[in-house]
Amino acid sequence: MTTKRSAMTSVPSTAAKKARHWSLGLLDSMKDPNSIVKKTERVVVIKDKYPKAKIHYLVLPHEDISSIYKLDKSHIRLLEEFGSVYKELNESAEVELKAGFHAVPSMQRLHMHIISRDMISPCLKTKAHWNSFTTKFFRPYEDVLQELKKDGLVKKMPPEIHKNFMAAPIKCNQCSYEPKNMPNLKEHLLSHTKK
DNA sequence: GTTCTAGAAC
DNA sequence: GTTCTAGAAC
Numbered sequence: 193m194t195t196k197r198s199a200m201t202s203v204p205s206t207a208a209k210k211a212r213h214w215s216l217g218l219l220d221s222m223k224d225p226n227s228i229v230k231k232t233e234r235v236v237v238i239k240d241k242y243p244k245a246k247i248h249y250l251v252l253p254h255e256d257i258s259s260i261y262k263l264d265k266s267h268i269r270l271l272e273e274f275g276s277v278y279k280e281l282n283e284s285a286e287v288e289l290k291a292g293f294h295a296v297p298s299m300q301r302l303h304m305h306i307i308s309r310d311m312i313s314p315c316l317k318t319k320a321h322w323n324s325f326t327t328k329f330f331r332p333y334e335d336v337l338q339e340l341k342k343d344g345l346v347k348k349m350p351p352e353i354h355k356n357f358m359a360a361p362i363k364c365n366q367c368s369y370e371p372k373n374m375p376n377l378k379e380h381l382l383s384h385t386k387k
Numbered sequence: 388g389t390t391c392t393a394g395a396a397c
Numbered sequence: 398g399t400t401c402t403a404g405a406a407c
Contacts, residue, residue: 214388242388298388317389318402373396373401 218301242315247308257302260293260346274304291333326365327357
């Protein structure tokens, strides 16, 4: 299939503006009809552009909130809507999905991951990818909500702790296997889907 | 967040 | 010699 995209986007311009920083990319994805799964008055659900499992969605608020660390008690309703969206998607999925936030997100605009546990995807490539979903670097939705309700904010963990999680040896999320490297892990994960 | 790739690990 | 990881990106 051919595309007209290149002709439409490669507009040479002497007044070309500097490209938007990569960390703002989610703002574009939120507007992309091909990415959008569901949209409500307060939130939008999109498919992750580089999914790390067979099912991988992101829930984002329309409101300009950069991360969980900007939340206060006024956002509890908003976060509860994240939960409703999660519940809905989880019930319609054929497998159990988990919901949570990265302790140190790379992308701006608050986003909650909703992801299946298989972790089978060509986009899963690095130890950091793996550990960001399978260690405490991944902060479960329910925990974040409870902390916000209790303390009125979500506390950051010390950077050394986060570094330790990311540097931790890779371990299977479905059994006790400890792969030697990422290709080894990816091969191993396939065995958990066979019947 | 991804891409690229040097050099470590095997 | 090949595979794999990890750091730079102006």
